[in-house]
Each structure stands twice: as C-alpha cells, then as structure tokens.
Amino acid sequence: MPTIDEVSDSLKLLSDKTRLTIMALLRHKEMCVCDIVDLLNTTQPNISQHLKKLRTGGLINETRRSQWIYYSLNVDDKPYLKQVIDQLPSMQDQINELKSQGCN
Amino acid sequence: MPTIDEVSDSLKLLSDKTRLTIMALLRHKEMCVCDIVDLLNTTQPNISQHLKKLRTGGLINETRRSQWIYYSLNVDDKPYLKQVIDQLPSMQDQINELKSQGCN
C-alpha cells in the first residue's frame, strides 16, 4: 500500500499537462526527445526538463542509443497509476502525422 | 474517454497532499469541515479552501444539515480516478482516535 506522500508525488508529476501528454505518448512506444519535441508544441529544453522530472520521479526509463536518448514508461511497480495511464486518450493520430516527417 | 485537460485538472486537485488526505478520509465516510480540521493538522480556513477546490472540480459533494456542511466523494463519473482513490491508505485508525472526542 503506497503512502499519501508517494501517491501525491506521483500525481504531481502527472498533473502537469505537458508531462501527462508525454506519458500518453510513451504509452504507445518509446520515444527520443526530438520525437516528443516535434509532437508537443514547445521547446527542447522544456521537454528535457519535464523528462528529467518524470525520470527522477521514477515514472519513466531512459536509455541511450548512440546520439539518441530513448524514454519509455516505467509504471509497472505503481499499480495505483495503472488505470489513469491506461485511460489516457490515444495519441496515435498525432504520432502518425509525424511519421511522414520524422526528426531523424 | 476523458481529455488530457480533464485528467490533468483532476490530478492537479488530487496531487496536493492535504487534498489527497481529505479524499482518503472521505473514502471512509462523509464528514463535516470540523471533522476534517480535527483530523488533519491545519486551520479551518485552509481546509475550507481546499474543500472548495475539490467541490468546484467536481470531486466531492456538499450538503448542508443544519449548521454542519457534510462533504462526500463524488468520483463515480470519473473511472480513471477509481484505482488511485481506492488504493489510498486507510485512515480508519486516525478516524477512530478522533471518535473519542468528536468536534460536535
């Protein structure tokens, strides 16, 4: 059973619109920073900072593959977040739109 | 399917420690303001303001019974919050402790 502090910390991370959208994106597949920057309408440092918070908070994983750093969901150990994340709206359309271009 | 904005607004309400604790309390039973003030360690105006936010955000109901205003959970229309709220730690011990005194 998680503590109130644990839950509120996790929810604080998810309660920001930009970060929640990132989570909704990563639900589909792992992505590198430039993918996310292209999909959300904001700057690279902004995304980098949000990713760092999600990473530090233990909600996502980071793995470098040559020059790209890929981020992916890491919420299997937080069952109390499962339903919220599972029920985020699909971002498939936005992802498809981007596919024609691609940041790399 | 809720929108990102809906979800992030709800999560913002839940992400505050005081408000999340209030929700954890109301999971057990409806309570009036003075009950909550006694259980959490803070002031009456602080609780009143948090209750107002939860109320405006549609997460709790308010009903007056003579001089007391009782608050209760109102999350049945938000399935994406169910698991988070269901898995909040039990507050039964704290509630029992208070029962011996009672604010009214």
Next chain:
DNA sequence: CAGTTATATAAGTAAATAGTTATATTAGTG
C-alpha cells in the same frame, strides 16, 4: 579535428499555489 545533431543544464522570470490571519456569513440557542 571541425561541424553538426541530439540532449542537458543554468539562470532568470512570471504565474500559480498553499498557507496564514482577519473578518464575514449562516444557523442554532438561551
């Protein structure tokens, strides 16, 4: 190694937010 791409970090700013103290409102009671 010089240039370029991907990402992170730093520093600053404006806005949002939680909490406090003081006061208002509403209802019950003698």
Next chain:
DNA sequence: CACTAATATAACTATTTACTTATATAACTG
C-alpha cells in the same frame, strides 16, 4: 435579540513551478 458555533471569504505572503533564452556536453560524420 444577543451569543456562540460552524463555515466561508478576503487579503496577503512565501514558495513552487513552468517556461524561456543562452550555453554546455556528448556523439556522430566528413
């Protein structure tokens, strides 16, 4: 109606937070 109890509102303050711009780091490429 005066008094008290329960709750809400207002005004203020300190802190947090998201975002921006500028710069640093790291990896790849000719």
